[in-house]
Amino acid sequence: MPTTPRQVTAPVEARAIVVSNVEIAAHTYRLRLACPELATRFQPGQFLMLRLPGRTDPLLGRPYALYDTYADAQGNTVGFDIGYHVIGKQTGLLTELIPGQVVDLWGPLGNGFPQFTGKHLACVAGGIGYTPMIAMTLEALGVKTYGQSTTPASPERRVSMLYGARSKSHLAQLHELESLPNATITVATDDGSAGHKGFITEPLDTLLAKGEVDAVYCCGPELMMKRVAQIAASHNVPCWLSLETPMACGIGACFSCVVKVKEDSEDGWDYKRSCIEGPIFEAEKLLLS
């Protein structure tokens, strides 16, 4: 297998200080939070729950994936970034955060993407789903490490990032990956205003047909992930999906975020909590609706 399951550290509850909050694409923001307790534990594909303190509406935390960690001048990992797309009440309020304000967090949560130890990884992202792919790519290419995990480096290893969005204005710049010789970026937009016109699944099909990719990691809208899983299966490439199911707690207590996972039982499946047993699942083990 080109992948290894990740060892993750126990989560913590913490308060973080807003460092910056910048719009990087249409309705898409990058929020930088100072919080060493979480930053030093966070691994690619894991998420945290975030809520605004001192209010009961919005009440619950919302899940956000790790975008990347950052270090201070001494090289100590002191914080991290998350990306968010403004869609509802909480994300709307997030846009109003200014440096120095605080937010409540608990995490890191979930299993994260398996560590990639193969030769060629395809990261397929739709919209805001690109955020976990940044840290994943940096780790796979040996540029950075996260948490306690170390992936054996390999100079031949390559990552193809395939990133789809509605239009050019919805695309975030992938600065972190642009200068990396072993990373290739392919973009698709629905209206053709940047890159391939159409779905990102089309360039994926072409790439996988070459037979070089040994794993696909995907995060994006459910329909897109379903299609990505089909394409990967048709080329016999293992595929992992990062699911975003509605969650109340993110820590396994509420049993809201269940997904159908295949198993040897009478029904052939059981509900599993995507927060604890995921959010990353092997596509072939899921029963997607």
Next chain:
Amino acid sequence: MNPLAVSLNRLQLKNPVLVASGTFGYAREMAPYLDLSGLGGIIPKTVTQQPRIGNAPQRTVETSSGMLNSIGLDNDGLETFIEKHLPYLTSLGTAVIVNIAGKTIEEFVQMTERLAPLSGIAALELNISCPNVTGGVDYGTNPEMAFELTQKVMAVSPHPIIIKLTPNVTDVTAIAKAVADGGADAVSLINTVQGMAIDWKRRKPILGNVIGGLSGPAIKPVALRCVHQVAQKVNIPIIGIGGITTFDDMMEFFVAGASAIQVGTTNFFKPGQSQNLLQELKAYVEHTNLPSITSLIKTLELPTVKKC
């Protein structure tokens, strides 16, 4: 003497801060966030005799200062619970109150008998009030059935029995009286308030099960009203539940008549909050030299109102 200790008939608790069933998983999930041994008690997720797959997603949705859930008692059944979860729970050094739900009196009685010889269980809490399954809730809305159920379970249980009541009735005191007459050690109230959320643009209910149970700060006034009414009319210890998030919320329940409280939905968005509340309560008791927390219970001073 421990000033935080409370007794609810046969159930003795080292402090009155418990965590509510369905909001704390099987406690393992919460272990990273607080010292579980400090809590007055832990009530794990409802267990049924047979495994239940639960309701189809979407299972929860947030509403103003609250949330609706329709999980549907997703659990692996009593035998798996006893094998997989109970040994961990009873190792934690706190009171374990096993929450059970049955569709019939026979199921409740059989589950109670199965748990009877097991050590480390402080009490059973009977969920006769889940709004998201068919069957069990009838016992929570019909006084005669609630009385009969309580009496039959009491007859076979060596453990103290708590009955968890629903607010979705015309008169909660009638049910509380019935279970008190049936011999229950305590009542816990309230379970969730029935509610609904709609996506009008798609003309669809948001929850997979259409209707769900509302919880969180939004229901605290309903819960306080129920605790108050039962405390005034029925002589049975009460465990107050419903939207408790802050120290003040908790104290309001004691004053209304609750001998203990359960932190519920708050566990979802402040996983360590039950421990914080306990520490604040300890600090209050020390600061005010309160000899016992019990001196706070049901201290509500009612105005003398003339009814017109």
